[in-house]
Amino acid sequence: GRKMNPFELTRGAAVAFSSGWENMHEVEKITSGTRHAVPCFFTTSPAPETAYDQMKLGKPQTDEDVTDDWIHLLLVLSY
Secondary structure, eight states: OOOOOOOOOOTTOOOOOOOSGGGOOOOOOOSSSOOOOOOOOOOSSOOOGGGGGGSTTOSOOSHHHHHHHHHHHHHHHTO
């Protein structure tokens, strides 16, 4: 079978990866502290333009806009 390679995180670290067969993974029980998770789902299909009508600020125009959106999401979820 496939060998799992443990990945030791440090405080404040984040990991992002696809969850397909190429990245089989498991999560071990934590013994102290709090685990924070931000499950995200992505697609390679483009969003219909009408989907952006629902967004308060509309479609992100630059990479910086996308980054700002992610930072906002992560800050909100951290409280």
